[in-house]
Amino acid sequence: MDDLLAARLQMAMSLAFHIIFAVVGIAMPLLMVIAEWRWLRSRREIYLELARQWSKGTAIFFAVGAVSGTVLSFELGLLWPQFMEWAGPIIGMPFSLEGFAFFTEAIFLGIYLYGWNRVSSRTHLASGALVAVSGAASGIFVVIANAWMNVPTGFRLVDGRPVDIDPIAAMQSPAALPQALHMILAAYAATGFAVAGIHAFLLLRDPLNLFHRKALVLALTVGGAAAVLQPFSGDLLTKLVARTQPVKLAAFEGQFKSERGAPLRVGGWPDEGARMTPYAIEIPSGLSFLAFSDSTATVKGLNDYPRDQWPPVAVVHIAFQLMVAAGVAMMAVALWGAWLGWRRKSLISSRMFLRVLVAASPLGFIATEAGWIVTEVGRQPWIIYGVMRTAEAVTPMKGMAAPLIAFTLLYLFLAVIVMRLLIHQLASSPRIVSLEAA
């Protein structure tokens, strides 16, 4: 296998694995802290039990996320040494801040997980809140570094070298805010839906168990709110991509020729050879409107750019479609849930709704993975957009298929184990049926 391709696959695989654990590690602490806060307010044991059960899952996900994140911090150099040598001084800052946030997270998670009987209930709750806040901060800082790779700022390019470096300006890439917002909402939406879906599944089998009812409502409230907000952050991000990475936008939509009033494509399978995207339902002027708030705006097509600056169009377009479809479905489910809660005062009386929730539970993770493919594959062939090509950054090391295979097997093993442990934990969920006990 080509060493560059192997390195790219290893990076993609490592990120795809880590992002699941990172997303859960960001959002789960929020759920568990809300549960604990409700326990302290109401003194209803059911919420304490919920906080404890959720914190167990958090512990596993955090540990695997921490070690797979460590792998990534090394892989930046193991796979892309030229990139790190070039960009380290410019984007080291968000990584350093991420280090501090992660440190805070690890310290207070230790206190939270092991300190139930060692610190006061207030300190315990505050520790959990710090974990939730610093987890979100870690994610934001990492995404800020990634935003810089998409829309680099904070330096001037002279003879291929960066001069006048400004690490603070580099953190203020125009992509930073929309990307960070999109990622954090994705974390809450994906985790909230997954947790709600799991408890919906258990509730279908054991409809009277209040434990699952409370868990479902809490998780769906967080996940649903994020899912409803997510399209707005997506819109911000699309408009930014249209402005700063026109080739990427063209790949999102399989838009080959430049066009005034370009259509929005639903579905379709881009054919790079024929330079067209057949089998799509086209909504007239939709893309021009969404990208530039002007249905007559001109959208630049891929044909305007040299072929060696195209990302793999089909992969990006299909991943984009998948992400949007999953996001829209989640928003619809969230709105349905809100309607049930408002009109019927109960989210869980409809078995139909519970079944749909079960079906929707993986959608957030699918959207998250697809979204990362859109961002990262869409940036190709650049590692720093418009500045450095991925091929220039790769390690001179040979035989890169070996670490790719080794890490893939290791992560598959861990994925299987984590799934097994989760199933074990869920199988032994507490059963609380009487209102007094709750």
Next chain:
Amino acid sequence: MPSLEVLLAGAILVSLTIYALTGGADFGGGVWELFAWGPRAQQQKGLIIKAIGPIWEANHVWLILVIVLLFTCFPPAFSTIATVLHIPLNLMLFGIVLRGSAFAFRSHYQGKDIAQPLWGPIFAVASVITPFMLGVILGAIASGNLHGKENSFAVVFVYSWLAPFPVAVGIFALVLFAYLAAVYLTLETDSPRLREDFRNRALGAAVGVGLMALAVFLLSGSGAPSIERDLTTSWWTLPLLLATAVMAAGAIFTLSTGRFHLARLCAMGQATLILWGWALAQFPYLVEPTLTIYNAAAPLVTLRVVLFALVAGAVVLLPSYYFLFRVFKDSSVIGTKPPQQD
């Protein structure tokens, strides 16, 4: 006022030292899990798990800090190390992933899964591999053998680290971490017998540390000549050697006489001096014999911003880190109160 380069290299050294003293000892705990024997093998394992459970993840972050500071402040050094030492770094990462995951799987789901018996051995074996590879990597960096790309694959990517000197440093690191762990564990238990077990292990490991220090020194003549030269001919040679010897002897003496708080202090001092002696001998080189902290430094503006962030971060983190230990280590462990008499 030292230059920014020196300050940030110092910050990296301090982080690496704290990592060795805390995270390193967590790995050392895993080593003793592998070598748990005798009638109290189960209690020994239980003590190790209890001692490192709440703190290992925070301790681990010191390593991340080292890496992040290195690639932000001295990027060419990071890219050279990550390129040439690709294989040992990957092996170390495997150890890190397996150690952490196995520990978490075991502690949070005890006895509920048929795979449970696996986690102890995986945790223990990974706890041996990781510090060994870390030592190999540090030894290779010190050796001056990180060649350019003009050599053959084997010379650049294999013999740079698969050589007597780096391997000896690997074993040295492993023994040193096991030694620290055994010394710390004498203070983590109320059971006189368990304390005795770990006192004996600490004394054995102390001898091992001495032997490996000698071996590494002897091999440095051919394996890392410029390190050897600086270690033997500098103005600080004698004081450093004396101080390290005093700490080592002090640790053995206090362990033998049952003054465990002092023993811990001596062992920590000994490990710190070993690391700092190496750092002094290598100064100002990051990667012998080409990259120094001056020619590999990022632009001053980056160094300044990072230093500022470090100071601000330390103000928040160090008290939190102390609080973590405060919560989980009884006052007799931390040392504010004498331990109960045996």
